Structures are given as structure tokens and as C-alpha cells.
Amino acid sequence: xxxxxxxxxxxxxxxxxxxxxxxxxxxxxxxxxxxxxxxxxxxxxxxxxxxxxxxxxxxxxxxxxxxxxxxxxxxxxxxxxxxxxxxxxxxxxxxxxxxxxxxxxxxxxxxxxxxxxxxxxxxxxxxxxxxxxxxxxxxxxxxxxxxxxxxxxxxxx
Amino acid sequence: xxxxxxxxxxxxxxxxxxxxxxxxxxxxxxxxxxxxxxxxxxxxxxxxxxxxxxxxxxxxxxxxxxxxxxxxxxxxxxxxxxxxxxxxxxxxxxxxxxxxxxxxxxxxxxxxxxxxxxxxxxxxxxxxxxxxxxxxxxxxxxxxxxxxxxxxxxxxx
Amino acid sequence: xxxxxxxxxxxxxxxxxxxxxxxxxxxxxxxxxxxxxxxxxxxxxxxxxxxxxxxxxxxxxxxxxxxxxxxxxxxxxxxxxxxxxxxxxxxxxxxxxxxxxxxxxxxxxxxxxxxxxxxxxxxxxxxxxxxxxxxxxxxxxxxxxxxxxxxxxxxxx
Amino acid sequence: xxxxxxxxxxxxxxxxxxxxxxxxxxxxxxxxxxxxxxxxxxxxxxxxxxxxxxxxxxxxxxxxxxxxxxxxxxxxxxxxxxxxxxxxxxxxxxxxxxxxxxxxxxxxxxxxxxxxxxxxxxxxxxxxxxxxxxxxxxxxxxxxxxxxxxxxxxxxx
Numbered sequence: 001x002x003x004x005x006x007x008x009x010x011x012x013x014x015x016x017x018x019x020x021x022x023x024x025x026x027x028x029x030x031x032x033x034x035x036x037x038x039x040x041x042x043x044x045x046x047x048x049x050x051x052x053x054x055x056x057x058x059x060x061x062x063x064x065x066x067x068x069x070x071x072x073x074x075x076x077x078x079x080x081x082x083x084x085x086x087x088x089x090x091x092x093x094x095x096x097x098x099x100x101x102x103x104x105x106x107x108x109x110x111x112x113x114x115x116x117x118x119x120x121x122x123x124x125x126x127x128x129x130x131x132x133x134x135x136x137x138x139x140x141x142x143x144x145x146x147x148x149x150x151x152x153x154x155x156x157x
Numbered sequence: 158x159x160x161x162x163x164x165x166x167x168x169x170x171x172x173x174x175x176x177x178x179x180x181x182x183x184x185x186x187x188x189x190x191x192x193x194x195x196x197x198x199x200x201x202x203x204x205x206x207x208x209x210x211x212x213x214x215x216x217x218x219x220x221x222x223x224x225x226x227x228x229x230x231x232x233x234x235x236x237x238x239x240x241x242x243x244x245x246x247x248x249x250x251x252x253x254x255x256x257x258x259x260x261x262x263x264x265x266x267x268x269x270x271x272x273x274x275x276x277x278x279x280x281x282x283x284x285x286x287x288x289x290x291x292x293x294x295x296x297x298x299x300x301x302x303x304x305x306x307x308x309x310x311x312x313x314x
Numbered sequence: 315x316x317x318x319x320x321x322x323x324x325x326x327x328x329x330x331x332x333x334x335x336x337x338x339x340x341x342x343x344x345x346x347x348x349x350x351x352x353x354x355x356x357x358x359x360x361x362x363x364x365x366x367x368x369x370x371x372x373x374x375x376x377x378x379x380x381x382x383x384x385x386x387x388x389x390x391x392x393x394x395x396x397x398x399x400x401x402x403x404x405x406x407x408x409x410x411x412x413x414x415x416x417x418x419x420x421x422x423x424x425x426x427x428x429x430x431x432x433x434x435x436x437x438x439x440x441x442x443x444x445x446x447x448x449x450x451x452x453x454x455x456x457x458x459x460x461x462x463x464x465x466x467x468x469x470x471x
Numbered sequence: 472x473x474x475x476x477x478x479x480x481x482x483x484x485x486x487x488x489x490x491x492x493x494x495x496x497x498x499x500x501x502x503x504x505x506x507x508x509x510x511x512x513x514x515x516x517x518x519x520x521x522x523x524x525x526x527x528x529x530x531x532x533x534x535x536x537x538x539x540x541x542x543x544x545x546x547x548x549x550x551x552x553x554x555x556x557x558x559x560x561x562x563x564x565x566x567x568x569x570x571x572x573x574x575x576x577x578x579x580x581x582x583x584x585x586x587x588x589x590x591x592x593x594x595x596x597x598x599x600x601x602x603x604x605x606x607x608x609x610x611x612x613x614x615x616x617x618x619x620x621x622x623x624x625x626x627x628x
Binding site: 250252254255270271273278290293295297 | 411447
């Protein structure tokens, strides 16, 4: 059993966050199909961007709120899964502050606010290329059994 | 002025809701691109469905939360724009209760809970084809100046 | 061990809900100090009322939003602790739809919408004596180890 | 009419925030009855404290969530009414992160995140005397016609 333990690959936090993001991204067909890009990743935070395409506009000619939510939700997902403990969203709240227009580049930056036991709270801002605040997001996470990358764990310190 | 008034087309509520939905749908590239379908529409409510495609899955192999939100948000948008008064989402909250799997058919049904002055509250449920509750959504609406269909108004009674 | 098991008092659902409410109420100094009254209680739901006193008014001469929240939160607490599994609120959202005035009698009715594993979602409405909707509340619950009444369990069936 | 205009008292932002807080506080029976204290006040923010009394405990021997909400909601109210434009809460969301115990001194600090037209978004943190985060609050505001202090306006600049 101690041998099994020794076999586990140990990663420092920044490397762990990067590896978990890679593992999640590979299978994240939705974020890929929406043209999202990972801009920055690290322990407890993530930043993703998305260009608003024509097929993302709603009946009011602005970006569909669900797709702004999706960008923030993806940033949240990368931020809360950074340590290889499988974590899902249990709920999310978004405030729509300004419309997104076709061609705008939105960037969502998510940051951990609290984590205790199996639950966590993460905040994200969504800004456009001019730095205007487009939306505020708050997500609640729930950690379930399982790993993103089997046999990899955080460096003990 | 009374002549101008006389020129406005008057529609009963059910017809008005149908016409507003048609007008919104025509330009709602996002809902169309996500394969949504309007299942039912009427005064203060709307029901939309969406089949979960492979390109809607997230890194945990379940439907991306943003796309479940998008379906509920679209139903909310159709429900709160039924009377030809231009109305946008100011915020939304979603509870994720069960995962959506590839091939599942989700149906979001939104209903007005409150409307006073320029603000409203709408609830939506999202269920899968087995009738299981997948998500609960609550949206807050804000009515802005403008109409969806110029010159059309509700029948007075 | 089977003897220990036999020693546990078994209660049917309605009786269990009543007994848990009694146990919680005894120590619920806050709900008592705010003059709340349990109007109805049962499995997965609870209804509580509160008369708006002068010392509950805010600087706008209407009932302080925190006290409307408190009434809904108490109804939620009784609804989610009905089965003798210790359960706390992890978050709550309230929509303020109409003001409460001094002397108004508010009634909050909370109902379970979902419960799976350790988490649950509960909705509550808050109405005044005229039946007007004053607020909509949604609470998220989290079940922790522990019982309200030691050694009491639900009748198996 | 220009004379009337000339008669209006003009106040710089910090002074305006202080005067509006005084005016609101005078009639805020609820915040007073809960023993709240204004710790800091200024344009777009407010900080209030409250000591958890025995009559604030719930059936789990921790501070009733409604009273933690009330503290954050009061801080939010002072933050969003700073400029003498009558503003009410349209909704609020709170995350309960750690329990409050009898004797704890909670401090809620609210800050404007967004304000456009008649609506605003405010965030508040609630911490205890050790600096531990007890709750996160987000409130949505709605500005209605009216002033807190008749005939007083912000210095033009």
C-alpha cells in the first residue's frame, strides 16, 4: 500500500492547475464549440475568453445571456477543479450589466471566495475588450468522489 | 391622434404572445443554433425544448451548465416578452439538480411569478424526457422602452 | 446491536415532522423573539407567520428585508429538518415584490423542490393577510452529521 | 423656479453620504432594535456591525441566517441610498459560509459593483471579530422617485 502511494505523481499547485485544465479542456466539447480560449489558469482561479459570433446573438441583437453565463461557468469550472478533486456546479447566479455585441471579446475571470468541506463559492466577472463590466457571476460548487487525472496528487508541504 | 390610435393593430393575448414569439425567434440566432424548439407559447409563459448534442458536453461528459441555463433563459425571454413590451433579463439564478446526458431532450417551461412596473420575476423548470427535474431557474426581467412589433398592441378589454 | 436498533423510537412522517419542529422551536430564540408562529408543519414543508411590529420597520417605513428573509428562512429550516437529519442553510435568495407594512401579518410557506444526497432546494412564498405576494424565496440546504432528536427515526416502510 | 433651485442645499459626496445615513438611521427601527452600529459610511459603501445576542440564535445554536442577512441588507441599504435618491432592494442572495456564535461581533461591508439607470448591484461581505468570512451577500437595488432629505442635492462638478 505504501508502494502504491509512492507511485502517485506529485505536482506543485501551479502545475497541478495547468494539468487539470488540460484534462478538462480535452473533453469540454461545449467550451470548444463556443470558441472559448483559456487565457490564464492557476490554483483557485481561471480566465477564459470568447468572441461573440453572429450565432450567439438573441432576438434583441445582443449576446444570448446563456452564452455569457456559459463563459463564466466554464471559468468557474476550471477554477474549482484545479486540484484534481472532481467538482461540479450546484448553482449559479448571474447579473447582466451591459449587453455584449457581435464581435466583442468577452473575458471571464473566476476566483475562489470560499471552500470548506465539499462546497465552495466562486465569483467571476465578465468584461468586454474595452474593460466594461458585462456581467457578475457567482457559482456554488460541490465536490464529488473522483479525480480528473488518475494517480496524480498535490505536492505535500 | 385618435386616428393614429385607430391605426394600431389590436391582438388578443394568446395571439399577441404567438406573434411576439415569432418576431423574437426570427432573430434569435443563438436559440436556433442550439437547436431549440418552441413547444408552447402564451401570455406569461413559454416552453422550449433542446436535444443535448455532443458539442454541448462539458469536461465531465454532461451537458454544459451554461447551455442548460441558455435553454431556461430563452424560455424566460419568450415568457416575459409576450405582450410586445421590450423586456430584457437583468439577472438569473439556476440550480443544477441532475446532469443532462448526450441525446437527452430537455424541456424548459417558464412562467411569470410577478410583474410590477418595469420589473418581473419568472420561474422555469428544466426536465428531461423522463420527466426528471434537471434544473430550477429564476429570472428577473426589466422592461425597457421599445416594442418587438411596431404598431401592435393588446386588445383593450 | 439489533437490540440497540430495537430501542430506537420509530415515527411516521407526519409525526416525525411535528416532533422535529418542536425540538427546533424550543431553542429557536430568534424566531420566537420575532414573534413567529408555526401555522402548519409536515414532511418537506412548513408554514410560519409573523406580525410586522414597529421595531421591524426600516428607514423607508416598511418591513426590513432581513426580517422578511428571516421568516422565509425559518419556514425553510423547519421544512428541511423534518426527518431528523440535521440540515443547515448553505444559501438563500429572496425577491422583494411588495412592501410589508406595520401590522401586516406575513405568512411564509416553504416546500421542498429537490433533495439528493446532502443537498436540497426549497422554495418559499411570503404573503400578507390579503394574500398579496410579498416575497419569493429559494434556499439551498446542506445536511450535516447529527440528529435533532437522538434515537428517533422514521418508520420503515 | 430658478430661485427654488438656488435654495437647494448642495453637499459634496462624503457629506451627502453621511447626511443620508443619518436620515435613514433615525427611522430604521429594525437595525436599531438588532443593535446594529454604523462603523463607516461613504459614497457607494457602508460598513455596519452587530453583536450576536442570545435572542438571535436559531434552533442549531448559531445566529439565525435571517439576521446575518439583515445586517448585510442594512449595509447594502446605506450604500445604495448614499446620494439622496430613494432606493430599495429588489432582491438579495446570501451564501452562509461559517456559523455566527453568541457574542460574536459581525461586520458587514457593502460596496457598489454597478449602477446604471434605476438598477444597481452591491456586494457585501460579513466577517466576525477574528476576520473569518461568515457570509457573502449580493443585492440588487431599484431606485424609485423620491428623496431621503428634501431639497438637498450633490455638489455639481
